[in-house]
Amino acid sequence: EDADVFRAAAARLRAHQARVRFEYDDQVGSNEIVTAAHRAAETALDEETPAVQQPDGPSEFDLPGMPLSGLSQRLAHQTIRRTRSRATRARRSTTAHLDAAREAIFAACGRRPSDRDLHLSAFHRDFRRETRQLLWRGKHMAHRCGDFFERMGPEWQHLAVCRLCEDTTDSFEHALMTCEDGVRAQVWRLAEQLWTSRGGEWPALSIGLVLGCGAGVDSKREAQVRRRRNPPFRILIAESAHLIWNLRCDRRIEHADDPDFRHAPQFVKSEFCRVIRSRFDSDHLLTNRRRYGNRALKPNTVNATWRGLFEEQ
Ligand SMILES: [Zn+2]
Structure with a gap:
């Protein structure tokens, strides 16, 4: 469901030249960036908020598809089904x-x-x-x-x-x-x-x-x-x-x-x-x-x- 968000994030991380360090911080208010991140996460989780179209990551680092090394039959099957179901428009009665x-x-x-x-x-x-x-x-x-x-x-x-x-x-x-x-x-x-x-x-x-x-x-x-x-x-x-x-x-x-x-x-x-x-x-x-x-x-x-x-x- 959120594959496009992860793909854009991965592209941006790849484009980053220095080493990227992840840090866990649940102390809201400890600094401005953490507070802003928490607020953004809460807004995104709120079901009333309309979904925002994520901008694509830098194109030279945005690699579509899946690496073969990480592919299992189950995952391939799921992905093919998901891609096909996206191409089929939902019937009005179903919606x-x-x-x-x-x-x-x-x-x-x-x-x-x-x-x-x-x-x-x-x-x-x-x-x-x-x-x-x-x-x-x-x-x-x-x-x-x-x-x-x-x-x-x-x-x-x-x-x-x-x-x-x-x-x-x-x-x-x-x-x-x-x-x-x-x-x-x-x-x-x-x-x-x-x-x-x-x-x-x-x-x-x-x-x-x-x-x-x-x-x-x-x-x-x-x-x-x-x-x-x-x-x-x-x-x-x-x-x-x-x-x-x-x-x-x-x-x-x-x-x-x-x-x-x-x-x-x-x-x-x-x-x-x-x-x-x-x-x-x-x-x-x-x-x-x-x-x-x-x-x-x-x-x-x-x-x-x-x-x-x-x-x-
Ligand atoms: Zn009747």
């Missing part, structure tokens, strides 16, 4: 979803995640592979519904609309946020009850929150809080969304939009409990030291995380 996710996460956690955090959020290790796919498709509007069928022509129009909501165009967002399907409201209600029963504050639901719920927090203190509190929240939001989407597909595809078909509330509730419980069990699997070595979670952490989640269900 809109990123902004919605950023604002929703800010409202829920008080921190605006970067584009990179949001792109990676769908791939959080707390999520199952199927959930990752669901969120990734949601972010890129790649689910085959609504607009997808509209583009295919008039004979597919009946698949593009939501039958329950008087011919509203169907979409991932519609299914999760505004559809009149009773399943949707019931699953979110169950998730809210589960979360507030442990003293959590239930945020305003939005498609941004669902798509960005995996956006991590980075500082050490936040990471401690996350271990204790956020995993179930992230999982709860993603799994609830996944269940709503699966039951919506079941109604629309398996039951072919049968107007008389509805999932029974008792069935929805038992499915919800089953999904959340299975995540609880797989988190217990992650405590397996023989399998995961140092990466294994501590059993106490998992118990503290999930304790009380099932009491009221």
Whole structure:
């Protein structure tokens, strides 16, 4: 992300004729240069400050590319991917979803995640592979519904609309946020009850929150809080969304939009409990030291995380 800044700095250091000495000084106010450096660093870290275009370093010392001696296959692969992704312009719908996710996460956690955090959020290790796919498709509007069928022509129009909501165009967002399907409201209600029963504050639901719920927090203190509190929240939001989407597909595809078909509330509730419980069990699997070595979670952490989640269900 900051490669251009490092490149310009390296060029300037190379151009410097005398020996360069680095010194660590965290005493703000010890002298003018240190104070100015601290102030500049703080301004640069402030997310509200617009990024400044860094001037290039002296051209004869600015060497593009990578020395072969320091190149590994992994690094080469990462660099090629990054270069290609820069050449591809983000789709407008994706950018809109990123902004919605950023604002929703800010409202829920008080921190605006970067584009990179949001792109990676769908791939959080707390999520199952199927959930990752669901969120990734949601972010890129790649689910085959609504607009997808509209583009295919008039004979597919009946698949593009939501039958329950008087011919509203169907979409991932519609299914999760505004559809009149009773399943949707019931699953979110169950998730809210589960979360507030442990003293959590239930945020305003939005498609941004669902798509960005995996956006991590980075500082050490936040990471401690996350271990204790956020995993179930992230999982709860993603799994609830996944269940709503699966039951919506079941109604629309398996039951072919049968107007008389509805999932029974008792069935929805038992499915919800089953999904959340299975995540609880797989988190217990992650405590397996023989399998995961140092990466294994501590059993106490998992118990503290999930304790009380099932009491009221
Ligand atoms: Zn609907």
